[in-house]
Amino acid sequence: MNRPEIAGVRQWIYAARIKGKYQSIHRASGLLLHAILFITPWLSLGGHPMLRLDLPGRRLYAFGQIFTPSDTIFLVLIGLFLAFSLFFFTALYGRLWCGYLCPQTVFLEEWIRRIEERIEGDRASRMARDRLPYTLDAKGLDKVWRKGLKWTGFAAVAGLLSMTVMSYFSGATALWTGQADEVSYALTGALGALLFADFAWFREQFCNYLCPYARFQGALTDEESLVIAYDARRGEPRRSLFRAAKAKGEPLPQEGACVSCDKCVAVCPQGIDIRNGFQLECITCGRCIDACSSVMSKFNLEPLVHYTTIAETEGRSPKVFRPRTVAYSALLLGIATAFVALLANRHEFEVAVNRAPGSLYTIDNDGGVRNTYLLRVTNNSPEGLTGPFELHVTGMPADAEIISAPLTIEPSQQATVPLIVRVPGGEAIPRALPITVHVEAPFDRVSVHTTFMSGGSVTPES
Numbered sequence: 001m002n003r004p005e006i007a008g009v010r011q012w013i014y015a016a017r018i019k020g021k022y023q024s025i026h027r028a029s030g031l032l033l034h035a036i037l038f039i040t041p042w043l044s045l046g047g048h049p050m051l052r053l054d055l056p057g058r059r060l061y062a063f064g065q066i067f068t069p070s071d072t073i074f075l076v077l078i079g080l081f082l083a084f085s086l087f088f089f090t091a092l093y094g095r096l097w098c099g100y101l102c103p104q105t106v107f108l109e110e111w112i113r114r115i116e117e118r119i120e121g122d123r124a125s126r127m128a129r130d131r132l133p134y135t136l137d138a139k140g141l142d143k144v145w146r147k148g149l150k151w152t153g154f155a156a157v158a159g160l161l162s163m164t165v166m167s168y169f170s171g172a173t174a175l176w177t178g179q180a181d182e183v184s185y186a187l188t189g190a191l192g193a194l195l196f197a198d199f200a201w202f203r204e205q206f207c208n209y210l211c212p213y214a215r216f217q218g219a220l221t222d223e224e225s226l227v228i229a230y231d232a233r234r235g236e237p238r239r240s241l242f243r244a245a246k247a248k249g250e251p252l253p254q255e256g257a258c259v260s261c262d263k264c265v266a267v268c269p270q271g272i273d274i275r276n277g278f279q280l281e282c283i284t285c286g287r288c289i290d291a292c293s294s295v296m297s298k299f300n301l302e303p304l305v306h307y308t309t310i311a312e313t314e315g316r317s318p319k320v321f322r323p324r325t326v327a328y329s330a331l332l333l334g335i336a337t338a339f340v341a342l343l344a345n346r347h348e349f350e351v352a353v354n355r356a357p358g359s360l361y362t363i364d365n366d367g368g369v370r371n372t373y374l375l376r377v378t379n380n381s382p383e384g385l386t387g388p389f390e391l392h393v394t395g396m397p398a399d400a401e402i403i404s405a406p407l408t409i410e411p412s413q414q415a416t417v418p419l420i421v422r423v424p425g426g427e428a429i430p431r432a433l434p435i436t437v438h439v440e441a442p443f444d445r446v447s448v449h450t451t452f453m454s455g456g457s458v459t460p461e462s
């Protein structure tokens with residue numbers, strides 16, 4: 001067994017390699033996820049990164065759109081959509097995310113276990129070598145160089161992955177050409193160190209003790225969610241009936257099919273014996289199914305371990321439509337609709353008009369009234385256009401003056417300029433006059449409502 005029951009002592013898991021249907025799915029999904037992870041930071045759309053969170057610049061570049069702090073609603077909606085998608089997926093498919101899509105599983109499967117097997121050999125060799133002490137004889141030195149080479153490989157993978165992950169924050173070109181700032185490289189180093197510790201030591205403990213998603217499984221799944229289960233009705237009693245019948249050339253009995261080969265336990269990356277029933281540590285990776293398939297195929301039988309639901313094991317048909325899946329679907333639809341509607345009305349630049357601090361209105365010597373505003377324009381043009389931005393104000397008397405400077409703004413930048421609106425003396429206007437400031441660029445137009453304040457009717461100085 002991978003993990004003998006010794007309370008309080010971690011038993012190292014020596015997962016054996018296995019081939020089979022579910023391992024082929026792992027391989028395909030792992031390659032696809034790696035391709036997405038490594039290629040995306042190098043792609044751009046409309047002159048901007050395809051996907052990058054620029055924290056110092058407070059910008060999220062996502063698929064041709066630029067989101068700034070004033071777009072927090074979009075980020076909230078994206079976060080909610082991802083969270084409810086995961087809840088929905090979990091309600092239907094249990095921990096398939098953990099088994100096939102989680103970076104922890106994918107990195108361990110695609111990099112770490114492969115490196116370990118290449119350098120330290122199969123499960124039996126690794127177990128035997130780990131029992132040896134570090135000595136200066138041939139066996140001890142063999143252990144030292146293999147461990148050293150393995151950890152060097154882990155460090156290289158951790159470095160590659162941390163650089164790739166940080167490329168989503170600091171920009172791939174800058175980071176890989178040494179032009180990023182010191183903070184980016186410090187964070188890359190810290191992330192690399194954490195990944196190395198995870199690969200070399202922490203591994204399945206991350207899922208069992210740290211991952212919040214794993215902790216919420218009980219609340220997110222129900223009896224209709226997909227799990228891995230051992231078919232005890234066919235499998236028990238183990239060893240006794242089945243092999244004996246085969247040896248005697250008698251028809252195989254309907255029960256007692258488990259030959260107690262322990263292959264399902266040897267391949268488990270979580271160190272579980274699934275024959276003991278459903279366990280929270282199970283990430284539903286399907287390795288035990290492939291292991292049991294390789295054994296049961298010799299008897300032309302289906303594996304004793306399989307994907308199922310608790311409802312199915314109790315003889316009920318699983319239901320896709322149930323209160324929680326319907327509620328999640330409705331929420332996802334609502335969030336997606338709100339996102340699309342907001343995005344459709346989103347402008348390529350943002351405008352905020354605020355009254356200049358400490359200035360409600362000013363009365364000039366000629367009796368005219370001035371209001372001074374601060375106009376903040378953020379240029380999000382995905383085509384990289386700089387303007388020019390022209391200002392107009394409506395809702396004012398015809399002879400009102402608008403005083404503002406011409407404005408051009410680099411893409412992804414923000415500018416704040418004063419805007420003065422003046423009504424000559426003699427005009428009769430309300431104390432608070434609703435007005436609209438229009439900002440026009442060749443690529444978009446934004447209107448913002450504000451108020452022109454005065455002390456009432458504007459009269460010339462007597």
Ligand code: SF4
Binds near residue numbers: 282
């Ligand atoms: S019991 Fe099977 S499905 Fe669960 S973690 Fe172990 S190998 Fe994967």
Ligand code: SF4
Binds near residue numbers: 259264265292295
């Ligand atoms: S792999 Fe199948 S036959 Fe072998 S111990 Fe596991 S359940 Fe039994």
